[in-house]
Amino acid sequence: MGPLSLLKDTEMNHMAKLMFKWAYFNLLLKGVWLGPPDLMMEGKHRVR
């Protein structure tokens, strides 16, 4: 997703996880709209 590799063991993923605390307190808890529902499937492949 963006610069982040799902399931990869990278420093970028780790830093993003640590930075999530800011998003949690400043956006998520406040009920800020974070994007369209399609975001949920970003980076995934549907099995047909």
Added chain:
Amino acid sequence: MKKLVILGAGCGGTMMANKMRKDLDDDWSITLIDKDNVHYYQPGFLFVPFDINKPKDIRRSRREFIKPGIDFVISELVNVDWDKQEITTATEGIFKYDVLVMATGCDVRPEEVEGLQEGWGNGIYGYYRYNDCQELGKALKNFTGGKIVVNIAEMPIKCPVAPLEFAFLADWYFYERGIRDKVEIEFVTPLAGAFTKPVATSILTEACKDKNIKITPNFAIGSVDHTKKVIAAYDGTEVNYDMLVSIPPNFGSQVMIDSGVSDPMGYIPVDKHTLQPKGYDNVWALGDGTDVPTSKAGAVAHFQGDVLHENIMAYITGGEQHARSDGHAV
């Protein structure tokens, strides 16, 4: 005045209260009820044992995140009655509602595994509670070598990938301390592999091999003997440890069990798409406290919150409720 009552001021409940306050007019009161004024950033529990997050950084006042116009009530819940449409609290009386949202979460219960609670803090630790993650941090600092077993007692648990993350962080932590070669790490799980999904399991199994983390799958724990430092499965298999990092069974709120509105494990039964209990069109639930087959994680609660927000607004205004949850987290 119409009344919206929200149970639980954790991630899901706080988010819902704030979302609804933005769109409900002054004809609606919003009451948010929880037992205390402490909000924990639960993802941080995983990092405290490794000194990446400090305990003070993950503990905040609930009020800090609640918008003006929301009544925040601090009291233990005593009873939930969907038929009478009322909530009974221990110290603040009874609250009637027109719309109810339940976000009462789940918690670990070491006492549900024979011998686990008895050894808690004595070679056995966890990280899913504020005090536990700090105690685990102290134990890790004093650990100079031996076998660490990370054990999931049973599913479902909060943040299913966290136990594996713990094992990976332990690998890094002991490497940094220069004693990784003296520490054996074993991941003991009731699942058939490293994770719940096949693609992720394949990748994460390789990651475990790279990090010299042994995976012991299909282990249904039956008991713990903290004097012998052994965990035993129902089939008789035993795994010894020097330090056990336990992920005990997770249960929903005891009040839900006592009120007769949950399954025996305290999870509120709801339609997995509408997040409503059968037969109650003014009641919704979200987050870790429901029985929907998805991850118990804040990200799931966030997306469920969007569904609830849209459908509750439609219910109030008499419109069609189109939004459906599909259980995805990220």
